[in-house]
Amino acid sequence: MRSRQTAMTDYLTPLTRPALEQLSIPAPWAYGIRDRVRFYELDALNHVNNTAYLRWFETLRIPYVRDYGLSDYGPDDPQLVLMSNSARYLAPMFLGDDYVVTGRTAGFRNSAFRMEYAVFRGDEMTCAGEAVVVVLSPDGSEKCPIPDAVRARFLERDGAVDETA
Amino acid sequence: MRSRQTAMTDYLTPLTRPALEQLSIPAPWAYGIRDRVRFYELDALNHVNNTAYLRWFETLRIPYVRDYGLSDYGPDDPQLVLMSNSARYLAPMFLGDDYVVTGRTAGFRNSAFRMEYAVFRGDEMTCAGEAVVVVLSPDGSEKCPIPDAVRARFLERDGAVDETA
Amino acid sequence: MRSRQTAMTDYLTPLTRPALEQLSIPAPWAYGIRDRVRFYELDALNHVNNTAYLRWFETLRIPYVRDYGLSDYGPDDPQLVLMSNSARYLAPMFLGDDYVVTGRTAGFRNSAFRMEYAVFRGDEMTCAGEAVVVVLSPDGSEKCPIPDAVRARFLERDGAVDETA
Amino acid sequence: MRSRQTAMTDYLTPLTRPALEQLSIPAPWAYGIRDRVRFYELDALNHVNNTAYLRWFETLRIPYVRDYGLSDYGPDDPQLVLMSNSARYLAPMFLGDDYVVTGRTAGFRNSAFRMEYAVFRGDEMTCAGEAVVVVLSPDGSEKCPIPDAVRARFLERDGAVDETA
Numbered sequence: 001m002r003s004r005q006t007a008m009t010d011y012l013t014p015l016t017r018p019a020l021e022q023l024s025i026p027a028p029w030a031y032g033i034r035d036r037v038r039f040y041e042l043d044a045l046n047h048v049n050n051t052a053y054l055r056w057f058e059t060l061r062i063p064y065v066r067d068y069g070l071s072d073y074g075p076d077d078p079q080l081v082l083m084s085n086s087a088r089y090l091a092p093m094f095l096g097d098d099y100v101v102t103g104r105t106a107g108f109r110n111s112a113f114r115m116e117y118a119v120f121r122g123d124e125m126t127c128a129g130e131a132v133v134v135v136l137s138p139d140g141s142e143k144c145p146i147p148d149a150v151r152a153r154f155l156e157r158d159g160a161v162d163e164t165a
Numbered sequence: 166m167r168s169r170q171t172a173m174t175d176y177l178t179p180l181t182r183p184a185l186e187q188l189s190i191p192a193p194w195a196y197g198i199r200d201r202v203r204f205y206e207l208d209a210l211n212h213v214n215n216t217a218y219l220r221w222f223e224t225l226r227i228p229y230v231r232d233y234g235l236s237d238y239g240p241d242d243p244q245l246v247l248m249s250n251s252a253r254y255l256a257p258m259f260l261g262d263d264y265v266v267t268g269r270t271a272g273f274r275n276s277a278f279r280m281e282y283a284v285f286r287g288d289e290m291t292c293a294g295e296a297v298v299v300v301l302s303p304d305g306s307e308k309c310p311i312p313d314a315v316r317a318r319f320l321e322r323d324g325a326v327d328e329t330a
Numbered sequence: 331m332r333s334r335q336t337a338m339t340d341y342l343t344p345l346t347r348p349a350l351e352q353l354s355i356p357a358p359w360a361y362g363i364r365d366r367v368r369f370y371e372l373d374a375l376n377h378v379n380n381t382a383y384l385r386w387f388e389t390l391r392i393p394y395v396r397d398y399g400l401s402d403y404g405p406d407d408p409q410l411v412l413m414s415n416s417a418r419y420l421a422p423m424f425l426g427d428d429y430v431v432t433g434r435t436a437g438f439r440n441s442a443f444r445m446e447y448a449v450f451r452g453d454e455m456t457c458a459g460e461a462v463v464v465v466l467s468p469d470g471s472e473k474c475p476i477p478d479a480v481r482a483r484f485l486e487r488d489g490a491v492d493e494t495a
Numbered sequence: 496m497r498s499r500q501t502a503m504t505d506y507l508t509p510l511t512r513p514a515l516e517q518l519s520i521p522a523p524w525a526y527g528i529r530d531r532v533r534f535y536e537l538d539a540l541n542h543v544n545n546t547a548y549l550r551w552f553e554t555l556r557i558p559y560v561r562d563y564g565l566s567d568y569g570p571d572d573p574q575l576v577l578m579s580n581s582a583r584y585l586a587p588m589f590l591g592d593d594y595v596v597t598g599r600t601a602g603f604r605n606s607a608f609r610m611e612y613a614v615f616r617g618d619e620m621t622c623a624g625e626a627v628v629v630v631l632s633p634d635g636s637e638k639c640p641i642p643d644a645v646r647a648r649f650l651e652r653d654g655a656v657d658e659t660a
Contacts, residue, residue, distance in 0.1 A: 011177045036177045040224070042538065043537065044590070051535070055381050062204050084418045085419075086417070087415050089415075095539070205381070208369065208370070209373070209376045219549060248583065254580075337505070340506065342506045385533075385535050388534060392534050425557075
């Protein structure tokens with residue numbers, strides 16, 4: 001079944017700019033995952049619980065880091081440590097809502113980068129977020145510079161700002 | 166974007182027998198949802214936590230009940246009460262595993278039905294489960310018979326056994 | 331069993347300043363809940379997942395709002411809407427860690443208040459957070475001023491700043 | 496603060512028979528943890544979600560296995576694999592409900608044991624469950640017999656049945 005052709009805007013599969021364009025997600029968002037609200041993400045108020053959005057950011061961040069070449073999560077890969085996390089809630093979401101969670105690196109320094117996130121339901125942004133990630137050596141003992149190839153992708157794909165100066 | 170054509174074996178979209186056939190899911194499984202393991206479903210042992218499978222069964226049960234015509238979850242619909250739930254764990258699952266969770270009604274009585282569940286990773290069954298659901302009146306005050314049209318679907322689509330006799 | 335005497339620094343029971351003092355939580359933290367890290371709060375990295383802290387803030391916020399007199403969560407009570415949420419992660423936490431999650435209102439306006447949160451493991455702060463909550467009328471149609479008695483408690487108990495001017 | 500005296504029926508602390516007696520939990524339940532329903536354990540129906548009970552069983556099982564001497568979860572300890580899990584739901588539970596989750600080994604064979612669980616709200620049993628756990632060697636390559644000292648505790652504390660014959 002692995003030979004099945006993936007639709008350009010398929011669910012769960014990381015999407016890049018052309019697919020996001022088709023899904024009405026504006027630039028500069030360059031990486032996203034399409035998904036759907038599940039029952040267990042609702043709370044007793046019958047809408048998506050505030051913490052579920054942070055899980056969506058994490059669900060995006062994990063393949064993002066791999067696809068941008070920062071870590072394959074192996075023993076010789078850098079350790080990535082989440083320093084901070086935030087969300088602004090713009091509209092409630094409900095069971096079955098179809099959405100795209102998107103993320104991009106907005107800025108970076110020598111060994112840290114700041115990601116921005118957004119959740120889109122159609123062309124409506126329902127949640128915006130931000131996270132700062134620090135890059136450590138594989139054993140976690142010291143900061144590790146972001147490789148040049150990764151910095152180049154942050155700049156080129158995401159329109160990130162180099163804040164190392 | 167709502168006009169996008171859904172692939173026959175798309176993620177998250179309830180699948181019926183022809184699509185399940187394509188995904189190597191054997192009969193009599195007649196209803197399934199394709200999904201992928203997420204980071205937050207892992208536990209500290211780095212595999213899918215035992216409770217995640219039960220959430221998958223629930224994620225399946227909710228549209229199943231609607232698609233088989235038992236409830237639209239409105240104020241005039243029957244109340245459905247989960248009486249029991251079980252899972253047998255056949256193989257560990259890992260981050261990114263592609264799977265199909267399937268469910269069918271194996272048997273029913275006047276106002277209760279017994280569902281069976283299975284999780285398939287390719288053609289390997291990794292988890293099997295079972296749940297008994299009781300059907301109550303909209304206000305929850307008394308048992309409510311399963312409508313004939315729903316019983317017919319249990320029999321025809323799922324190969325359920327009528328245990329009312 | 332309801333007659334059991336509650337220890338001053340008991341788990342799960344909202345604690346006020348004298349108990350927090352005993353637990354080495356510095357002023358101005360005035361409201362807290364003592365708890366312990368559970369297995370399901372760990373992620374595959376074997377430490378507390380970043381979203382768990384936000385759940386702890388929520389677990390604190392719910393009785394806080396009731397105990398400060400803002401809402402009993404009844405149909406005639408104001409609706410409280412979480413506008414934003416953030417966390418800074420200061421140290422990893424592990425299975426079985428004993429902690430106190432604390433919260434206070436740092437500032438308020440006519441119909442919104444800004445809470446700060448902290449998690450203490452002993453006298454070490456492991457996480458700091460912030461949330462903004464808007465107060466709406468019971469039907470959610472319009473903003474609702476924070477009652478004077480609640481403002482007085484924000485000022486007196488929490489050392490909040492009145493930012494309405 | 497570590498010198499604080501623990502109340503006999505304290506929350507979160509594993510309780511044995513004398514404390515359970517005080518909390519109206521009948522024999523043969525010999526090991527329990529007292530806790531309270533949290534907001535995040537509710538689902539959109541405003542009662543405790545069916546999967547939360549299975550998490551409670553797990554929260555109990557982890558210290559149980561350690562306290563009965565089967566594993567300290569170190570690299571040289573046996574691997575414990577959950578084979579099956581089930582729950583019967585006897586009464587809905589709500590935010591703030593005070594409960595005790597209890598567990599005991601009901602039967603064991605050479606390298607597997609069957610635990611039973613119950614949740615009590617006061618003297619009302621709200622949920623009953625069962626799980627089968629298999630004991631493997633530290634590297635997981637083969638079954639590992641349950642040590643005699645552990646079997647003795649299963650028999651003596653829990654009234655387990657030796658099903659090895």
